[in-house]
Amino acid sequence: MLYAGTTKPIPRSEWKKDAPAVSVRSLLENELSVSAHFANPKIQFIGSTAGCGCDFPHVLLQGNEWPSADETEIDAEYEETCGLNRKALVQLF
Numbered sequence: 732m733l734y735a736g737t738t739k740p741i742p743r744s745e746w747k748k749d750a751p752a753v754s755v756r757s758l759l760e761n762e763l764s765v766s767a768h769f770a771n772p773k774i775q776f777i778g779s780t781a782g783c784g785c786d787f788p789h790v791l792l793q794g795n796e797w798p799s800a801d802e803t804e805i806d807a808e809y810e811e812t813c814g815l816n817r818k819a820l821v822q823l824f
Contacts, residue, residue: 752780755778780819787816813824
């Protein structure tokens with residue numbers, strides 16, 4: 732999941748399965764506790780083209796260790812998707 736704390740709310744945009752894009756929504760009731768981790772007052776959930784945070788570039792802890800760049804295989808399609816999501820994320824701000 733990706734949350735952003737800002738001084739002003741980011742304009743909301745709904746995620747659509749038939750036209751996936753980066754989306755922004757207010758926190759759901761069960762997500763409100765995440766606000767305690769931010770200094771800025773406006774907290775929002777940001778979804779990738781997958782509707783969650785999955786298509787933002789990330790790595791996963793494996794066996795209590797972070798994988799090295801040599802161990803991380805990235806296919807071309809996923810790399811392109813991550814690039815599109817990074818660009819869309821930057822454009823939000």
